[in-house]
Amino acid sequence: MSEPETILPLDSWHRARGARMVPFAGYAMPIQYEGIMAEHRWTREAAGLFDVSHMGQLIIAGSGAEAGLETLLPADLSILKEGRLRYSLLLGDNGGIIDDLMVTRRGDHFYTVVNGATKDGDIEYLRSKLPASVVVDHMKEQALLALQGPKAVQALQRLVPGVEELGFMTGAAFQLGGVTAWISRSGYTGEDGFEISVPSARVMEVAEQLAAQPEVRPIGLGARDSLRLEAGLPLYGHDLDTDITPLEADLGFAISKRRRAEGGFAGWYRISRELEEGTIRRRVGLSIEGRQPVREGAMVVDDEGNDVGKVTSGGFSPMLEAPIAMAYVPAAMAEPGTAVSLAQRGKVLQAKVVPMPFLPHRYHRKGAVK
Amino acid sequence: MTLYFTKEHEWIAVEGDTATVGITDFAQSQLGDIVFVEVPAAGATVKKGSEAAVVESVKAASDVYAPVSGEVTEGNQALVDDPALVNSAAESEGWFFKLRLSDTSELEGLMDEAAYKAFADSQ
Known part of the structure; x- marks a missing residue:
């Protein structure tokens, strides 16, 4: 018997828009509204609104957070500036990928977004590996939306003046109709766009305002998958797993220059050999x-x-x-x-x-x- | 002409000993955007319950089982050329194949339109 799915804060909002809900990563999620093809094309031509609240939003803070994270990620966090994010990989001792994620330097902590299906394991792994002075906080009361597509910026700047100033892979705090939102210029469709983190209690009104923009339609998981596939972006649990290394996955760009020279992260024994000899x-x-x-x-x-x-x-x-x-x-x-x-x-x-x-x-x- | 339906969401239009087979409008709506269809060639023999055709949506592949046994007289080439026809006209131009029935008694026990509608509504 499988566990009943957890209901996300926008559940009724999706259903009211005709979404077909399916179990995914333990949650009831919208697979499609009007149809995958139409939603896919709309995202490439205008702007699609995705509910990705199943993803894990973590705050990693405390003395030694940066050094601790560098033992598990091949990213050079020392050069990651305030409000900047980068794509990285949580690695196991065998060099396999435990998860792929986005990590942002935000004030005194790192804000990290991990996959929904793997978040509990990630948190456990992080807590077991990071020094006791580092706290891993799962932001369970935070929802996450993605607004993706060539017209995402014109739709969002109407609600959030100034958001158009964000460069690719940067984020900042904004007000969206009276709601405090952490917005980054990032996504997983290959298009320009934004990821918007807001309190779950307010996500309904935020989704409502975004979907009211003429450029914006809600988009389901089905099109999210076909969009990321066209963009060549791997999906954890399918294209990446704990037996696959970053170089095998053709994600060598995620291993920063300094880290390639110095190592010092999980799986280095295998990854250093692969850097020299190939996979x-x-x-x-x-x-x-x-x-x-x-x-x-x-x-x-x-x-x-x-x-x-x-x-x-x-x-x-x-x-x-x-x-x-x-x-x-x-x-x-x-x-x-x-x-x-x-x-x-x-x-x-x-x-x-x-x-x-x-x-x-x-x-x-x-x-x-x- | 008599119309029959199966629990596998196929329709069979029977005229004498010839039958036209397709998937129902309910089935196409469940599958979503159809991107590929493979139909049997004329002359092929299909057996009730065996795989006779393939229909693939953006998300998944599904087999279409022969609802009755017989010899295929025609596969719908228009569907191969334009798979989206299944979405737009599942129960008319979007038919999959025609066959000559080898055993009309196999039609017994299939559903009529009203029974199928009740069945689909319960899905």
């Missing part, structure tokens, strides 16, 4: 021939039919109108242009390794020509 397998993008989607679990096979890799995410790209996937393949097969065969439900499909993202990112860069 045996690597996460790649696949473009699939024909129209049939290849899903998570399909095998990458060699000419003799041996399994040599595995598809970890796959679906139909609404923008490319073609099936795309992410897979782990042997390093020798990881170069773009390599032809690979995929076995799915007794059928062999042909695919080609392609660079990711599948669709160019359109993040907001300060000084960039509009």
Whole structure:
């Protein structure tokens, strides 16, 4: 028997908008409203509002927080400025990824957003590994929204004047209709956009105000998944897990320069060797021939039919109108242009390794020509 | 013509010993945006309960089982070319395949429209 799902603060709001609710990460979550394709395209053309309140919002504070976190993350936190955030990885001793996350320096603490399905384990792990002087506080009374898309900025600045000044991967505190909100210019769709942390008790009115903007429609988990797939962004529990290292996952950018030179973080023994010698397998993008989607679990096979890799995410790209996937393949097969065969439900499909993202990112860069 | 429905959310329109098979409007609404359809070729023999076609939405793949046994006389090529036809016209132009029934007694026990509607409403 599975546990009944936990209800998020916007549950009734989603239902009133026609959402189909499904269990996800232990929560009842909206999978779609009008339909995944329409929601996906709307986000790429205008602005989509996502409820991601299931994600874990943590405050990591106390003497030694920075040094302690650097033993578990490969990020250079010493150069992370106030109000800046970066994507990082919580690592295990074997170099495997326990979770992927966003970490922000915010005053005297680090504000961290981790995945919903893994947050309890993350908190336990952090508490067991960080010095006793460091406190890990789970902000259970805080909800999280994401507003993503090329028109997100024009919709949000109407409610929050000045928010347009935020650069990509920076955050600050704002007032949104009388509610204190921590807003960062970040997201997981490949588009410009914002993540908005507000008290759960006020999230309904915030969602209401955002959704009232003509550019904004609520978007479900289904489109969130197809958007991040097109953007080449890995999903924890599918494309990343505790046996996969950052370099295997093609997330080497998350290992900061100083940390590459100095090490000193969990899994360094294995990761340092991989930095020198390369990895045996690597996460790649696949473009699939024909129209049939290849899903998570399909095998990458060699000419003799041996399994040599595995598809970890796959679906139909609404923008490319073609099936795309992410897979782990042997390093020798990881170069773009390599032809690979995929076995799915007794059928062999042909695919080609392609660079990711599948669709160019359109993040907001300060000084960039509009 | 007589219309039958299955618990697997298929419809079967029977005229004499020929049948047209598709998925119901309820089924397409549950599946969401259809992006791929595979239908059996003319001449294929299908057995009641066996996999006869594939329908894939953005989210997931589903098999379409043959609701009755027979020989396929036509697969709907229009559906292969434009899978979204299942969403827009599941119970008309969005049919999957036609077949010649090998055993009309297999139709016994299938639901009529009213019974299916009650069944779908309970899902």
